[in-house]
Amino acid sequence: MITAILVFNTHGKPRLVRFYQHLVRGQGQRVPGPGGWGAGGPPGRGPWVLALSSPQAEEVQQQIIRETFHLVLKRDEHICNFLECGSLFGGSEYKLIYRHYATLYFVFCVDSSESELGILDLIQVFVETLDKCFENVCELDLIFHMDKVHHILQEMVIGGMVLETNMNEIVAQVEAQSKLEKAEGGLSAAPSRAVSAVKNINLPEIPRNINIGDINIKVPNLSQFM
Helix, strand or coil, rough: CCCEEEEECCCCEEEEEEEECEEEEEECCCCCCCCCCHHHHHHHCCEEEEEECCCCHCCCHHHHHHHHHHHHHCCCCCHHHHHHHHHHHCCCCCEEEEEEECCCEEEEECCCCCHHHHHHHHHHHHHHHHHHCCCCCHHHHHCCHHHHHHHHHHHHHEECCCCEEEEEEEHHHHHHHHHHHHHHHHHHHHHHHHHHHHHHCCCCCCCCCCECCCCEEEEECHHCCC
């Protein structure tokens, strides 16, 4: 299972952060998650769990990002792209698998049930999909199009489980969603466009008085209704 997906640049600035499980950190006081204390039992010393909704979650996430960045940054370019993360995510059964592209590091934290080579391929599919959707993707695309990046990732991974690895299928789903959003945007703007069109219609001037024999009919000024 995938525990977290982190994307940060060579200066350690996070560009994409997604956690799929409770945060597990070092030695300290246990904090129960939504499902209770879990296998670790009641409060005591030992690896502790923070529910993502807890006030400390943001701080713990930032610390994990910093430590992950330092672990990956000091790795030589010529050695393998996966390493044990020790107590970073709660135990030696968790691994960091990463790839380095230009100014960005793509890091996946997974448990022992995932294949290292399979995750490396998944990262490659993710990057190639981004490149196809954004046409030569760069770091700025991840900054200014965060919603679309998350949508692409959600087409691939949901709840830490790999959903789709076919790039063409992913791109097709993303494009279909984009077309739907554009269509909805057009429908929401239709009423205002209709009102504007009516106001801009050049109607012939209507006579103010109509005389039929001895009958005089006064036509009201219609401009006040436009």
